[in-house]
Amino acid sequence: MHEVEIKMREAARTLLESGKVDLVLGFEQGSLPLRMRPCFARNAGATVGLVWNDFCANNLAAYLPGLFQKPADVRGSWTAPTVAVVAKRCDARSVIELIKENQIPRQNVVLIGMPCQGMVDPRKAQEAAGANVTACKMAPDKQVELTTAEGGVAMSPREAILADACLECATPAPQGADVEIPGPSRPSAANPYGRLSEFESLTARERWDAFVGEISKCIRCYACRQACPNCYCKTCFIEQSKPTWAGVGDELSDVLLFHIGRIFHQAGRCVGCDACVRACPKNIDLRLFTRKIVKDVQELFGYVPGMSLDEQPPLCTFKEDDNESFITHP
Amino acid sequence: MADISTTPDAAVAPDAPSAWEPRIVAFLCNWCSYAGADLAGVSRLQYPTNVRVIRVPCSGRVNPLYIVKALQLGVDGVLVSGCHPGDCHYISGNLVARRKFAVLKSFLHYLGIEEGRVHFSWVSASEGNRFADLIQKVSDDIRRLGPARQLRKEAK
Numbered sequence: 040m041h042e043v044e045i046k047m048r049e050a051a052r053t054l055l056e057s058g059k060v061d062l063v064l065g066f067e068q069g070s071l072p073l074r075m076r077p078c079f080a081r082n083a084g085a086t087v088g089l090v091w092n093d094f095c096a097n098n099l100a101a102y103l104p105g106l107f108q109k110p111a112d113v114r115g116s117w118t119a120p121t122v123a124v125v126a127k128r129c130d131a132r133s134v135i136e137l138i139k140e141n142q143i144p145r146q147n148v149v150l151i152g153m154p155c156q157g158m159v160d161p162r163k164a165q166e167a168a169g170a171n172v173t174a175c176k177m178a179p180d181k182q183v184e185l186t187t188a189e190g191g192v193a194m195s196p197r198e199a200i201l202a203d204a205c206l207e208c209a210t211p212a213p214q215g216a217d218v219e220i221p222g223p224s225r226p227s228a229a230n231p232y233g234r235l236s237e238f239e240s241l242t243a244r245e246r247w248d249a250f251v252g253e254i255s256k257c258i259r260c261y262a263c264r265q266a267c268p269n270c271y272c273k274t275c276f277i278e279q280s281k282p283t284w285a286g287v288g289d290e291l292s293d294v295l296l297f298h299i300g301r302i303f304h305q306a307g308r309c310v311g312c313d314a315c316v317r318a319c320p321k322n323i324d325l326r327l328f329t330r331k332i333v334k335d336v337q338e339l340f341g342y343v344p345g346m347s348l349d350e351q352p353p354l355c356t357f358k359e360d361d362n363e364s365f366i367t368h369p
Numbered sequence: 370m371a372d373i374s375t376t377p378d379a380a381v382a383p384d385a386p387s388a389w390e391p392r393i394v395a396f397l398c399n400w401c402s403y404a405g406a407d408l409a410g411v412s413r414l415q416y417p418t419n420v421r422v423i424r425v426p427c428s429g430r431v432n433p434l435y436i437v438k439a440l441q442l443g444v445d446g447v448l449v450s451g452c453h454p455g456d457c458h459y460i461s462g463n464l465v466a467r468r469k470f471a472v473l474k475s476f477l478h479y480l481g482i483e484e485g486r487v488h489f490s491w492v493s494a495s496e497g498n499r500f501a502d503l504i505q506k507v508s509d510d511i512r513r514l515g516p517a518r519q520l521r522k523e524a525k
């Protein structure tokens with residue numbers, strides 16, 4: 040892990056020193072345990088703070104579209120920066136979708152592809168330790184050592200505290216990046232749609248109750264939308280006023296409309312990075328619903344988001360023999 | 370454009386169970402299905418009167434959100450109908466729509482929205498009979514399900 044970090048820092052330093060990029064987006068130590076915070080390194084000196092460990096979960100692609108918009112306070116000509124992103128494969132796939140949808144210019148992005156062994160889910164770590172965790176250290180035999188706020192130490196298998204997105208990840212190894220950092224990655228998950236078939240086997244009534252149960256926790260903070268790299272609309276449908284799609288209150292029907300709309304808009308975009316899940320302050324099980332869209336798009340159109348720059352986004356195109364078993368015939 | 374979140378009174382009038390009639394919104398494409406409905410009319414074909422038609426230029430014009438929104442506004446069922454594949458006035462609008470609807474229908478089913486609330490179909494301008502039969506089927510389906518309550522926003 041440490042070796043990977045050093046190589047990543049070196050790559051970042053080289054890119055900045057050579058003037059190939061103006062900015063490296065990476066991670067640095069923050070003030071919260073089990074979470075790294077985004078780092079915007081603008082010169083070679085700043086790269087010493089870059090880190091790589093089990094807590095670099097955030098999808099930094101979310102910052103990209105904003106970096107290529109002319110700032111409001113700049114008058115006259117403005118040149119878009121060239122930005123390198125320290126990216127796990129899921130983040131890189133988000134970047135590819137953004138490029139395909141013309142949200143960021145390909146020539147201005149350098150992908151630093153990181154090998155990924157899965158990221159720790161702080162909530163699972165808290166649960167495993169049964170207390171507030173202040174530190175998490177890798178121990179031998181794929182165990183982790185969790186230090187709690189009370190000073191206690193709990194051991195847990197590493198796999199048990201990894202994020203669901205990582206446990207179900209089909210693409211952990213870097214591929215197609217501009218700079219590939221060598222290192223060990225997790226094996227691809229055998230079943231990328233973990234809990235879906237279980238949920239699908241419930242009755243319609245049970246599914247609806249479960250959906251409403253999850254969504255009724257929502258406080259409409261829109262953190263899921265803000266954290267999602269592929270939710271890039273300048274004005275979200277939920278905030279449009281002409282016409283107004285939904286009321287602004289906490290009425291369940293409006294909240295359901297928001298989530299159905301938001302998740303549906305991810306069709307052909309969602310890479311399953313779980314940025315929405317991490318951002319949710321109410322622990323809504325969004326993954327259970329976002330995965331369905333991903334699975335359907337794969338099954339119906341054979342499309343997996345972020346795999347190649349050449350494939351057309353699935354909902355912008357069609358095939359003459361697309362599935363139409365859902366059509367009602369009199 | 371009107372604020373569509375203020376629900377029209379007629380759409381959310383409380384159901385009197387004895388006299389309940391399904392309210393169905395049909396988005397019909399201008400070039401085929403709307404003309405098909407017209408043909409059903411001028412041919413004096415009988416079909417249920419539960420359907421309210423909204424004419425759209427193309428089935429590709431139908432934003433999936435319209436369908437969810439209609440259910441929120443209190444309709445009991447939604448039908449979207451366009452030209453048969455290959456017959457689109459705009460060459461491929463219905464083929465792109467077909468992809469959107471396939472994902473939407475499967476997603477709504479997954480979330481537990483009652484099967485049969487949302488229908489998609491193709492009706493050409495010469496298929497007056499098919500249109501009448503389709504409305505009969507959709508109306509029967511939705512009548513069997515009863516009033517839609519899952520997404521409805523209750524009137525204050």
